[in-house]
Amino acid sequence: MTTTNASLRTYALRLGDTPLILSHRLGEWCGHAPELEIDMALANIGLDLLGQARNFLTYAAQLSGDGVDEDSLAYTRDELDFNNLLLAEQPNGGFNDTLVRQFLLDNYHQLLYRALSESRDPQLAAIAAKSLKEADYHVRYSSGWMIRLGDGTDLSHDKVQQSLNALWRFTDELFNADGVELELAAQGIAVDPESLRQPWLAQVGNTLKQATLQLPQEVPYRRGGKQGQHTEHLGFILAEMQFLQRAYPNCNW
Amino acid sequence: MTQSHWPLYEVFIRSKQGLAHRHVGSVHAADDQMALENARDAYTRRGEGSSIWVVKSENLVATQPEDREAFFDPSDDKIYRHPTFYTIPDGIKNM
Numbered sequence: 001m002t003t004t005n006a007s008l009r010t011y012a013l014r015l016g017d018t019p020l021i022l023s024h025r026l027g028e029w030c031g032h033a034p035e036l037e038i039d040m041a042l043a044n045i046g047l048d049l050l051g052q053a054r055n056f057l058t059y060a061a062q063l064s065g066d067g068v069d070e071d072s073l074a075y076t077r078d079e080l081d082f083n084n085l086l087l088a089e090q091p092n093g094g095f096n097d098t099l100v101r102q103f104l105l106d107n108y109h110q111l112l113y114r115a116l117s118e119s120r121d122p123q124l125a126a127i128a129a130k131s132l133k134e135a136d137y138h139v140r141y142s143s144g145w146m147i148r149l150g151d152g153t154d155l156s157h158d159k160v161q162q163s164l165n166a167l168w169r170f171t172d173e174l175f176n177a178d179g180v181e182l183e184l185a186a187q188g189i190a191v192d193p194e195s196l197r198q199p200w201l202a203q204v205g206n207t208l209k210q211a212t213l214q215l216p217q218e219v220p221y222r223r224g225g226k227q228g229q230h231t232e233h234l235g236f237i238l239a240e241m242q243f244l245q246r247a248y249p250n251c252n253w
Numbered sequence: 254m255t256q257s258h259w260p261l262y263e264v265f266i267r268s269k270q271g272l273a274h275r276h277v278g279s280v281h282a283a284d285d286q287m288a289l290e291n292a293r294d295a296y297t298r299r300g301e302g303s304s305i306w307v308v309k310s311e312n313l314v315a316t317q318p319e320d321r322e323a324f325f326d327p328s329d330d331k332i333y334r335h336p337t338f339y340t341i342p343d344g345i346k347n348m
Binding site: 035036037040041044140141144148 | 259280281282283284286287290291294295
């Protein structure tokens, strides 16, 4: 495997791991959402994300060779080998916490996929173009709810603001580039995440303003997800997600 | 705190090749925009190119079953009301 190929594989894994873990989180809501309609919408978004994860992981598996496939990548890697953003693995909490996590990541994904659909890697560009349509819808949904709750009752406003303050420390990681991204960005394959920071702040800030919410202050930021250094939550997600595959390895389903 | 009220909306959909909107069912939603989103999730499965109308159920006025005779029957036995006694000139098409 050439260096570029190895970097490309890592990059594709990162792109797949975030929606994979986030879709697992959304799956946990099934049957527990505040309204039947919200239940359906969360499941819908979760399914979109799982589809995106499958596309990116299948591509990463192709680049790996050696009989690796999307299932072995999802079910047999341990947390140190997972490259998702820390924000995606945060617990669902209340609807306010889930909504804010979704809102921050949806806006990020929308910008990322728009830029990535111009990638010089045709496979990445195609997956991004498909995912962008879904991300556009997710942004609509989560922004709508941010405004509805932020500009809702005093209680709903305070709850959303609290979630925003609590999750803000995971947002800087979205824009931290490391060697892998810089190398591929220089070749026109990857998106340099730093280039998404200002548009994201503008977009998120605009919705928060409509929602009468405050952009949180600078905080001690957490990062490391892309390098396999996770918060304490990911291990539990994987224990649940991978149980069957580890108990009965290599079975067909 | 007052619980928000989720009224009923009726959903009408025109499919991609469809000519007219058809009533497909109903959803609950807190506002019009949410009703559209819910209808899209529940009834279109994102079939692109379709068009959705949502209408608050309270805005629909329906005919009453007991009015059926007065409303719909009278024309059946008055054939002179149907324009079937004219010969149509050759030049006119699509009639």
